[in-house]
Amino acid sequence: MNEDNTVSDDMKRQAAMFYNSTEREQVKEDRTSSCFxxxxxxxxxxxxxxxxxxxxxxxxxxxxxxxxxxxxxxxxxxxxxxxxxxxxxxxxxxxxxxxxxxxxxxxxxxxxxxxxxxxxxxxxxxxxxxxxxxxxxxxxxxxxxxxxxxxxxxxxxxxxxxxxxxxxxxxxxxxxxxxxxxxxxxxxxxxxxxxxxxxxxxxxxxxxxxxxxxxxxxxxxxxxxxxxxxxxxxxxxxxxxxxxxxxxxxxxxxxxxGTQAVDSSKVRHPWKAILTSAPVWAIVMAHFSENWGVYTLLTFLPTFMKDVFKFETSQTGWVAAIPYLAMGIMLQVAGQLSDWLLRKSIMTRTNIRKLFNCGAFLSQTIFMVAAAYASSVVGCIVFLTIAVGLGGFAWSGFGVNHLDVAPPHASVLMGLSNTLATLPGILSPPLAGAIVQDNTAEQWRIVFFITSAIYLVGAIVYGMFASGEKQHWVLDADSDASFDTDGASVTTARGYDNKAMDNNSEM
Missing domain, CATH: 1.20.1250.20 (MFS general substrate transporter like domains)
Structure with a gap:
């Protein structure tokens, strides 16, 4: 009888190993599938x-x-x-x-x-x-x-x-x-x-x-x-x-x-821990710094080009769009490169976030100052395009960092950081307007210096306090209950019961 049980157990283990290996091959196939x-x-x-x-x-x-x-x-x-x-x-x-x-x-x-x-x-x-x-x-x-x-x-x-x-x-x-x-x-x-x-x-x-x-x-x-x-x-x-x-x-x-409750209504937010977390405030400071530069240029770049380089009004709109086109392209490059470094285990998630964010901010600090002293319109546009475009790497740092440190609370963290990061849109225009009274290049340089200084502070704070790891205070929802899933699946903290995973399901 014991021998029969032993044989039965061995068969179950072999079947489980075969199922798991087949499942891994299916996952690998799905990840590399060319069908978008x-x-x-x-x-x-x-x-x-x-x-x-x-x-x-x-x-x-x-x-x-x-x-x-x-x-x-x-x-x-x-x-x-x-x-x-x-x-x-x-x-x-x-x-x-x-x-x-x-x-x-x-x-x-x-x-x-x-x-x-x-x-x-x-x-x-x-x-x-x-x-x-x-x-x-x-x-x-x-x-x-x-x-x-x-x-x-x-x-x-x-x-x-x-x-x-x-x-x-x-x-x-x-x-x-x-x-x-x-x-x-x-x-x-x-x-x-x-x-x-x-x-x-x-x-x-x-x-x-x-x-x-x-x-x-x-x-x-x-x-x-x-x-x-x-x-x-x-x-x-x-x-x-x-x-x-x-x-x-x-x-x-x-x-x-990771296992995570599907029922979002059960997520509880540890507000005290969130508001006293150094990695959270590193994200907030980085978000504020990046938006200060973006909103300043979005608002005043056409005026700056007209005042300093005597551009025609009809030309400034197209010129002002160039840096943001670069930003959109670099966002794609940075996102792919960041995940590749992580997937290949070349760097830790924390170091990737810090490298991309702080590297972008330090480069933006330099190129904003260079743009302020550019002697030609081409040089100025090139420096500003590089500065704004490198912001795409920063978004692969702080912009996704909310999901690293606290996945169940990422929407709240983004709400917190974007609230304070909206303030530059309100504060930067009147400050720049108060500085640039005579429309001179020297006054515009002050505006660029302030932006560069904020980028530098953002790089220092993020470099010191940022983290790419899930924080100890993160609370996942209790997920013992079953939920209606439109006929697809259910995930609980104890595992998953997925109707789509039946043996008869098609890939």
């Missing part, structure tokens, strides 16, 4: 790219539209006289208020958005944020015709809805991104924002010319609603709830990500 759309995490990343494309297109559209709205147009009076009168006769101060109103709403929903995304799921809130902004964009022309106050109000509300987008996407990646693919997936999504900036500005100019300024809001509003519909139908809260994911990809994500 079979790998659902890349479908999520691609749709997230277009989501952030819409986020920035909806954000910057007014900066072009406001020019067309306030340009003098030919108007025939009742007595037959033809005069040129602006459709909206706004003062410079009123224009500034209209353009900045978005950030006042954007500032206040970062942290609440991160908290809510962890509770109800980042995928749904991400769609709501962009969808609501798109709908409000469609309403912008009639509201603008009604009153300037309503135009400002609708922009504030748009900012409130868009404020949830960055925290939400980290809630998505906390469930969808394997540990060694976080940088490439996150940077692919984030690069959509720079693509949206580069593409939407000239497109808005063309729409204003050929359709009138209302066409800017109608076209981008409709595009945003179309994207929202696609995202809502395709992207699930987690891979366990995606009925189209292959068993091998699901297993790969689960093994790499």
């Amino acid at each position: 759309f079979r790998q659902r995490r890349y479908v999520v990343a691609l749709l997230a790219f277009f989501g952030f494309f819409n986020v920035y297109a909806l954000r910057v559209n007014l900066s072009i539209a406001v020019v067309a709205m306030s340009e003098p147009i030919e108007t025939k009076l009742d007595n037959g006289t033809v005069v040129f009168i602006p459709e909206f006769d706004w003062s410079t101060q009123t224009k500034g208020l209209i353009l900045s109103s978005f950030f006042y709403g954007y500032l206040f929903t970062q942290l609440p958005g991160g908290w809510l995304a962890a509770k109800i799921g980042g995928n749904r809130l991400f769609a709501v944020g962009i969808g609501a902004t798109s709908l409000l964009t469609l309403l912008t022309p009639p509201l603008a015709y009604t009153s300037t106050a309503l135009l400002i109000t609708v922009r504030v509300v748009e900012g409130l809805f868009e404020g949830v987008t960055y925290p939400c996407i980290h809630a998505v990646w906390s469930r969808w991104a394997p540990a060694d693919e976080r940088a490439r997936l996150a940077t692919l999504a984030f690069s959509g924002s720079y693509a949206g900036t580069v593409v939407s500005m000239p497109v808005c100019s063309l729409l204003a010319k050929y359709t009138g300024w209302p066409g800017i809001f109608y076209v981008f509003g409709i595009c945003g609603l179309v994207w929202t519909t696609i995202w809502w139908l395709v992207v699930k809260e987690s891979p366990e709830k995606d009925p189209h994911i292959t068993p091998a990809e699901l297993k790969y994500i689960q093994d790499s990500r």
Whole structure:
């Protein structure tokens, strides 16, 4: 009898070994598959790219539209006289208020958005944020015709809805991104924002010319609603709830990500530990530093080129787009390189994050100063393009670091860091305006020096306190219960019960 039991046990062990080896081969096959759309995490990343494309297109559209709205147009009076009168006769101060109103709403929903995304799921809130902004964009022309106050109000509300987008996407990646693919997936999504900036500005100019300024809001509003519909139908809260994911990809994500509750409502955030964590504040400081440089140049680069190098106004928009095109490209390079170094075990995750972030900041410090002293327009543009482009490496540092230190709380951490990183958009423009009184190169150099100094401080703080490891205070949700998963799967802290992993499932 004992011999029979022994034989039976040996057969079970051999069967288990065979199953595990077969499973590993399936995972390997899935990871190296050339069919992009079979790998659902890349479908999520691609749709997230277009989501952030819409986020920035909806954000910057007014900066072009406001020019067309306030340009003098030919108007025939009742007595037959033809005069040129602006459709909206706004003062410079009123224009500034209209353009900045978005950030006042954007500032206040970062942290609440991160908290809510962890509770109800980042995928749904991400769609709501962009969808609501798109709908409000469609309403912008009639509201603008009604009153300037309503135009400002609708922009504030748009900012409130868009404020949830960055925290939400980290809630998505906390469930969808394997540990060694976080940088490439996150940077692919984030690069959509720079693509949206580069593409939407000239497109808005063309729409204003050929359709009138209302066409800017109608076209981008409709595009945003179309994207929202696609995202809502395709992207699930987690891979366990995606009925189209292959068993091998699901297993790969689960093994790499670690066991984690699917029910996001059970996540509890250790607020005291978060707010007293040195690695968290290293991320916050790095995010603040990078945004200071980005917002300063995004706001003042056209003016700087006009003041110092006497560029024509029609040329400055295209020139200002070049650094952000470089940023979008370098985001892809940095994300791939970061994950390759991690996958090959060439460096630890902590050292990779520090190298990419601090290396980028130190280089940006140098090239910002070089741009301030450039004697030619070509040299200045080259130095600024390198400085802004290297920010892509920084995003492969601090930008994905939230997912390293606290995966279940990544959306909240992004909400915290992006709240404080929004302040440069409010503080930098008036500070630069106060410094540059006479439009001289010497005054502009002070603005560049301040930006370089902030980059340097960010590099020092991040280099000293950043970490790429999961922190000891991280709390995972209790996950003993079973959940409805749209017929796909369930993951619990004790393991996983995945319907897609049945022997009859197809790869």
